[in-house]
Amino acid sequence: MEMECLTEFPHNHMDRHPRKRPRMAWDVQPPLKAQLGLSCGQEVGDVTSFLSSSAPSDHTCSSVNVKGLARNGSPPWREDDKDGHFMFAVGENLTSRYKIYSKMGEGTFGQVLECWDRERKEMVAIKVIRGIKKYREAAMIEIDVLQELATNDKSGRCVQIRNWFDYRNHICIVFEKLGPSLYDFLRKNNYRSFPVDLVRELGRQLLECVAFMHELRLIHTDLKPENILLVSPEYVKVPDYKASSSSSRSPKDGACFKRLPKSSAIKVIDFGSTTYEHQDHSYIVSTRHYRAPEVILGLGWSYPCDIWSVGCILVELCSGEALFQTHENLEHLAMMERVLGPIPQHMTKRAGRHADKYVRRGRLDWPEGAASRESIRAVQRLPRLQNLVMEHVDHSAGDLIDLLQGLLRYEPSERMTAREALRHPFFARPDHHPHHSHHRR
Structure with a gap:
């Protein structure tokens, strides 16, 4: 049910509409081909392996x-x-x-x-x-x-x-069945950012999920806003003062209001690329915008690749747009350097055979190796991480910047773990305990 009410929240908490909602299971389109009979699977309580050749039937066909x-x-x-x-x-x-x-x-x-x-x-x-x-x-x-x-x-x-x-x-x-993905929610909101208190709630739940998976020795490898679903589709509309002060937008297109989820509850979906810690980790993983530097450089990857993706996602929720909007490896690495500073030489020097073409004399071959002038301009347009956060976040910016710098460290072994991130001061606000986040005050 779509709700449009502006009075749900006390005005002093107008920017606090955390709603945790797990996103529904995938963007998938089912092929519907069939033999007349069907072999039935099992309810989840039955833990026999699913990799067995015949699926036991526990409901009648x-x-x-x-x-x-x-x-x-x-x-x-x-x-x-x-x-x-x-x-x-x-x-x-x-x-x-x-x-x-x-x-x-x-x-x-x-x-x-x-x-x-x-x-x-x-x-x-x-x-x-x-x-x-x-x-x-x-x-x-x-x-x-x-x-x-x-x-x-x-x-x-x-x-x-x-x-x-x-x-x-x-x-x-x-x-x-869950609600929309965070990506769908942002898109329907004309890519307007979430308030920082909501980002805090979403980030906490996302890191709880990642910490839980990593403790089971599982690496998701494809964390992105499309794979994080709100549990409920309900939202409220609140005044969007930033948009309404802009004369370029007419009130007709809804620019004076923005949507906020009624509940901040979320769930992570799409475990189709999830891998166990002990498996081969040399191939390319993650959707482009959320891909860690060690993956691009061919250095092998492990749990920290999920943490990098979380960092990129939190920036996107704060700003409304993907941090690294590119489809090309060298440009992507150059964007990282623009936002986060130079990649350590010990990483560029060890670049795998497919990635060594992006490196000259131990440094990124940029801007010399750029595909076009437009590519160079796209990199130059990006702000430093601190400036990007300050531009969009009205309070807690210092804590958030410090957290992001820990999540987006180039060297995977120096990146925060999910458990360390959850202990960061950004999440330490006592009035925002995760289990009570959906209760409005």
Whole structure:
């Protein structure tokens, strides 16, 4: 339910609308291809490995029962599309248990469908994986990770898997239904920044999730605003004094108000790239804007690559826009130097064979190696980290800058851990205990 009320909050706390909401499970688009029968998966309570070749069935596949066909019958069999995505129509069944209400999103892995769970009488989000071997294999690993998280998750910060099954050659993972991602929320807000007190609440929960994962020896590797969901879609509109003082915007386009989530509760999603500590860590990970320097330089990576991503995310929540908006490695490294100062020579000198072309005489080959003048200008336009924060944050700026400098240290071994970050003074405000953050005062 979208709410527009301006009186929810006392004026002296106008900038404090923390709302923690886990983002729904993925932007995925489900390929809907099927053999007539379906092999059923198991409810999450059953911890047998998901990597076993046959999935034990713990609910009846009644779509094949003649009795249930009128209401719960199987949809017609269809070919997948050319990319292996499941083809479906709204209103059809996905097994006899789930009815498809809408498509919530899509991604390289498949689609996410909003469905009604007839058994539990609730809406769920089902990630329908493309019917292609490598995506199916990745989905089985993700299910294993989700199981482990569900068994251990005391933080409540990871999206909950409800069930999984294999339907017409598509692995389907059933999740609790959450609200929009932080990225979607920013986008609908015309990329206006969040107040620093809300950033504090979001950052605390995100770091709680990362600390919990790292203690299980898991590395997420793809933290970004798209993979952090608000638990609830409700928001309020509050006056946006910065926007309303700008004569270039007309009041008609809603520029005088901005949205704030009613609750600051969030959950992290998309464990499709999650890796265990002991696995090979030489390949490229993370979505570009949130990728750590050691990944780009080919130096190997571990838990600290998640911490770098958290730093980039916190800056983006404060400013409204991604910190490093680039698609090219050398430009990306040059942007880091512009915002954070020079990369240590011991890192540039050790650059892997694919990255050594960005380095000359132990330093970044910039601006000499720049692809264009526009690229050089894009780097020059960036402010230093301190200036960027001061421009957008009205209080707590000193603590936030100090925290970000710890999260965005070049040398991975010197970067803060998630637990260290949670003890930072930025999070030490006693009136903002995480478990009470959604109670308004």
